[in-house]
Amino acid sequence: MERRITRAAAAREAALLAASTQPAEPQLSSTPQPSDTTKESKVKKQASASTNVSTRKRKSPQGNTAARNKRKKMVTVIPPDISELPHNLGSVLVPQNQGVSGASNVVVKEPTETKPLLKEEELDKLKDELQETVDKATETLNGTSETKTKKKKGHPYGLTPGISPFPDWHHPTPEECEEVNRLLSGVHGEANPPATVPEPSLTVTGCGEVPSVLDALIRTLLSGATTGANSAMAFQGLVSKFGILQEGIGKGSVNWDAVRRAPIKDVFEAMKSGGLADVKSKYLKQILDMVHKENMERRNALLNAKKEGTADLPGANNETEVEKQLEIERANENVLSLNHLHSLTKEEAMLELTKYPGIGPKTAACVILFCLQRPCFAVDTHIFRICKWLGWVPPEKKVTEITAFSHLEVHIPDHLKYSLHQLFIRHGKTCPRCRAITGETSEGWEEGCVIDHLVKRTGKRKGGEPPNTGRKSARKTKDRPNAQEAEDHKTQGEEPNEQEVTTRNNE
Incomplete structure (x- = not known):
């Protein structure tokens, strides 16, 4: 018996035949494909991409018309060439040995040798500075209180052994030290270090x-x-x-x-x-x-x-x-x-x-x-006062007992350090004109001072107190x-x- 072919059967066979001959829709890969350098290869790619249209099987005779209408509305998708440069400048050069098929046929431009912008020493220094910055930032983020800061080496009190903090001030000279030691010894007696403690x-x-x-x-x-x-x-x-x-x-x-x-x-x-x-x-x-x-x-x-x-x-x-x-x-x-x-x-x-x-x-x-029993010129308040008046430390600079010690330790000869230390203290405590806070109205001022011609008294001890202060004021200052x-x-x-x-x- 001859098989009867209906319209519906014919439509289904036509749909199956079209589906079997239609090529699969291309999938875009995230890895770049090698590009052809000729213009002909670009045209072939665009022509093949325009035929990739997705289709759907028809489930009923009524769906055939719907499928045709949908195919008319579908937009043709042309996959972009990710290796293409803008403004028709050509294709990006793909390096060899990157695991991409066809990469061996691509011409790779060899990099040109360039001179380094920094010398090796400068580069190492820059690396160290960057590493230090990173370390500080890390410590801050971690909340650590200890910082790796470089401390300046030196004496905790700022002393400079063997070096004067006032290199331009050349007083006292050895001759000046000898003269003052001779004058004070004549008044207070010689002061020599003991042989034994x-x-x-x-x-x-x-x-x-x-x-x-x-x-x-x-x-x-x-x-x-x-x-x-x-x-x-x-x-x-x-x-x-x-x-x-x-x-x-x-x-x-x-x-x-x-x-x-x-x-x-x-x-x-x-x-x-x-x-x-x-x-x-x-x-x-x-x-x-x-x-x-x-x-x-x-x-x-x-x-x-x-x-x-x-x-x-x-x-x-x-x-x-x-x-x-x-x-x-x-x-x-x-x-x-x-x-x-x-x-x-x-x-x-x-x-x-x-x-x-x-x-x-x-x-x-x-x-x-x-x-x-080492020669060392210890400076107390009496010594500091008299040395300033003698001009043994620079008057225009801010001088402290510590900086005065560093300076005088360099300039005073070792054999006079013990003697001058003792004599200055005796004189600073007993001399009516060289004691602390004395003036012209102080008791004993008229007796004079053995080093009066060498000193220039300044400040509150200048010796020009108001006349109405009298001896009572002098006695008060003497007791303080x-x-x-x-x-x-x-x-x-x-x-x-x-x-x-x-x-x-x-x-």
Whole structure:
């Protein structure tokens, strides 16, 4: 029986035949395809892209018309050539060996050699600066308080050993120092350094004239910014409270380890009669804690050095084996000591001493001069005043006691440092014209001054007080030396309780 072909069947067969012969719709890839460099290849691509139209199967005879109408409305999609440059400039060069098919047929332009913009040293420096900036930013974001800033190396008080802070000021000359030393010696007697350091006194504090370096440091601390009588009472209070070592290596010295172990309240009560006990007792406790820790560290290092043969300690190379053994024995017996400073240079000793709380250049210089017996021109308020009047420091510059010390330490000959230090203090305390806050109406002014022709008094001490002040005013100013010294400290940017280098209290 012959099969009957209806319209619907014919339409379905035609639709199936069209679907089977229609090419698949191209898919755009995210990777760039190699481009032909000829114009003919571009035309072929556009012609093939225009025939890619999506179709849909017809499900019913009525859907055939709908499919034709939809095909009319569809927009022809031409995939863009992503390798094409704008303004007909050609195609982008594709590098070889990139895993793209056909890349071997593409001509690649070799890069031309260019000179670096920066030298290798400049580039390394730039990298370091960038890395430092990144590190700082990272620390800030992480909330860290520590910053990796480079600290300037130097003395904590700005001292410049061997170099004057005023290189253009050439006073005093050696001849000027000799003349002033001769004139003052004629009035106050010669001041020569002792051959040996005297034994420590239990009644007079002094300013470092004792054999023990730790004793010298603490005695000078107690004598600062107060009278000799007050500092002596503070020292006697410590002796009465904590006692003296009666035997062993530290015999005759205050039992500083007992002071270290005592509560701060007991230390304050022992020295409260000496003035500034609240501040000085705290300094004393902190110093003793630091010394004890350092003594233990030095002992351990010296014991290890006996096995290894070397000891990386300040001054250890200048100590004899006997001195090293004494250090070990003192530490074993808890006898606090700073006697190893004898083996340091003057500059090294200054650095070691000024690292302790409350110890400034004046106190350190005094210990170096009297206890270590090294030539060092310690500058206190009397010395500073007279040196300014003599023109030994530049008048037009802002000079402090610290900068004056650095300058005078360079210019004053070593053999005159002890003598001039003592003579200036004696003269500054006794001369009617060179004491603090004196004037023409001061008592004894008419007696004159042995260095009057060399000095130019300035400021409040110029000697031109109003005539109506009279002797009563002069007596008031005479009774206020400590107030004036504290005022001097304030003007120089130092704390009023900064240690004061004074003359020997037993003189």
